[in-house]
Amino acid sequence: MAKNCWKARCAVANGIARVLRGLGQRVTSRIWRLGYASRFFLAILLHSGTALRRLHLTIREIYFTGVLSLIIILVSGLFVGMVLGLQGYDTLQRYGSTEALGVLVSLSLVRELGPVVAALLFASRAGSAITAEIGMMKATEQLSAMEMMAVDPIARVVAPRFWGGVISMPLLAALFSAMGIFGGYLVGVQLIGVDEGSFWSQMQASVDFREDILNGVIKSFVFGIIVSWVAVFEGYDAEPTAEGVSGATTRTVVTSSLAILAADFILTAFMFTGT
Amino acid sequence: MSRTTLDLWVGFFVAVGLGALLFLALKVGNMASSNSGDTYAIHAKFDNIGGLKVRGAVKSAGVVVGRVTEIRFDPEAYLAVVTINVDARYKFPRDTFATINTSGLLGEQYIGFEVGGDTAMLKAGDTIKKTQSAVVLEKLISQFMFNKAAEDGGNNK
Numbered sequence: 001m002a003k004n005c006w007k008a009r010c011a012v013a014n015g016i017a018r019v020l021r022g023l024g025q026r027v028t029s030r031i032w033r034l035g036y037a038s039r040f041f042l043a044i045l046l047h048s049g050t051a052l053r054r055l056h057l058t059i060r061e062i063y064f065t066g067v068l069s070l071i072i073i074l075v076s077g078l079f080v081g082m083v084l085g086l087q088g089y090d091t092l093q094r095y096g097s098t099e100a101l102g103v104l105v106s107l108s109l110v111r112e113l114g115p116v117v118a119a120l121l122f123a124s125r126a127g128s129a130i131t132a133e134i135g136m137m138k139a140t141e142q143l144s145a146m147e148m149m150a151v152d153p154i155a156r157v158v159a160p161r162f163w164g165g166v167i168s169m170p171l172l173a174a175l176f177s178a179m180g181i182f183g184g185y186l187v188g189v190q191l192i193g194v195d196e197g198s199f200w201s202q203m204q205a206s207v208d209f210r211e212d213i214l215n216g217v218i219k220s221f222v223f224g225i226i227v228s229w230v231a232v233f234e235g236y237d238a239e240p241t242a243e244g245v246s247g248a249t250t251r252t253v254v255t256s257s258l259a260i261l262a263a264d265f266i267l268t269a270f271m272f273t274g275t
Numbered sequence: 276m277s278r279t280t281l282d283l284w285v286g287f288f289v290a291v292g293l294g295a296l297l298f299l300a301l302k303v304g305n306m307a308s309s310n311s312g313d314t315y316a317i318h319a320k321f322d323n324i325g326g327l328k329v330r331g332a333v334k335s336a337g338v339v340v341g342r343v344t345e346i347r348f349d350p351e352a353y354l355a356v357v358t359i360n361v362d363a364r365y366k367f368p369r370d371t372f373a374t375i376n377t378s379g380l381l382g383e384q385y386i387g388f389e390v391g392g393d394t395a396m397l398k399a400g401d402t403i404k405k406t407q408s409a410v411v412l413e414k415l416i417s418q419f420m421f422n423k424a425a426e427d428g429g430n431n432k
Contacts, residue, residue, distance in 0.1 A: 056278065056282075059281060059282060059285050060281060062285045062288065062289075063281050063284055063285050063288075066285070066288050066292075067284045067285060067287075067288045070288065070291075106303050110299060110303065168288075170292070171288065171289060171291075171292025171293070171295070171296075172292070174292055174293075174295040174296040174299060175291065175292055175295045177295070177299060178295035178298045178299055178303075179295075181299075181303060200302070203303055204302075204303065204304065207303050207304045208304060208330070209300055209304040212304065213296075213299050213300055213303070213304045217296070
């Protein structure tokens with residue numbers, strides 16, 4: 001009887017130990033991965049000399065991440081702006097202040113929607129492509145082949161993709177915002193008939209260059225770094241199999257989207273609180 | 276794809292992106308109209324600033340001549356001290372009268388300068404002595420109600 005009881009206690013203790021071990025393992029592996037990602041980031045920065053010296057490598061990546069994302073960014077920007085125009089008008093006309101439509105559309109686009117939605121689209125359009133490309137290069141042992149030929153794959157493959165993304169992102173966000181404001185103008189002024197003069201003049205009176213536009217650009221720049229970093233890291237770290245690459249691509253989109261939203265909250269808390 | 280076509284597309288993309296930034300800066304923002312030029316700071320003390328905010332406009336004859344840069348509370352005089360950056364192009368007499376006005380019934384509040392006749396001009400760091408506080412709508416309404424009630428009382432006698 002006493003012995004049985006002892007055995008049962010032992011089993012419980014073992015079970016708890018197993019759970020704790022599993023937890024500890026997960027935490028340490030997460031931290032290890034984070035550290036690896038940070039070291040990888042430093043390695044990219046150290047090797048970016050090549051990416052900038054052999055500029056055509058980076059230009060090629062700007063073409064693939066930036067130019068090919070133009071269509072989706074422009075069309076989504078236009079539609080987001082048009083929807084903001086319709087919804088904003090619907091709410092503002094209850095208070096008889098439809099002239100403030102320009103302010104509403106431009107501030108929400110320049111401060112938040114432009115950088116954030118453009119970054120989310122960029123993560124799913126370009127980030128996933130970068131991860132898949134680097135992951136496939138790893139799976140087909142092209143990266144190892146480069147190392148064999150004494151070509152550093154971080155300098156030759158990773159850094160140009162990183163910088164291409166970082167350069168493209170602010171430009172895409174600016175295009176998204178501009179297109180969205182144009183969409184708001186189309187719906188608000190041309191379709192509904194808000195006064196054109198007050199639409200633009202109130203917008204200009206309340207949108208500040210440094211406070212609103214520059215902060216939006218800083219945001220999109222930070223998001224560009226986040227998306228590109230996550231994308232190249234997941235690609236480089238992917239398991240060299242078909243499943244590994246597909247898992248890495250999914251992780252890129254999920255991780256970078258969550259990181260964008262979290263970073264957006266932190267940046268907004270620093271930029272737009274207080275007077 | 277050949278290198279030149281690639282360069283062409285990337286150049287086009289960068290140009291369009293910078294163009295969008297320029298559009299945001301000039302057409303949407305107030306970079307063109309905002310006076311990046313010289314300003315000088317003057318102070319004004321108010322009993323009550325109402326809803327005045329930092330970056331609020333300072334107008335004279337309806338034209339924006341400066342911006343509110345700082346609002347703080349003077350714990351000795353129990354007054355609000357407002358610091359105003361006035362465009363260096365404009366000079367105002369020392370006896371300028373600063374009032375807090377509201378644009379429209381519910382619009383935002385701004386400081387209005389009513390120019391006096393003094394020959395000496397305000398310099399940087401000067402304090403405007405004559406000010407008028409913001410009109411608090413509730414006080415105005417209650418005053419009106421009391422007056423009305425008093426009148427009615429008088430008539431009934």
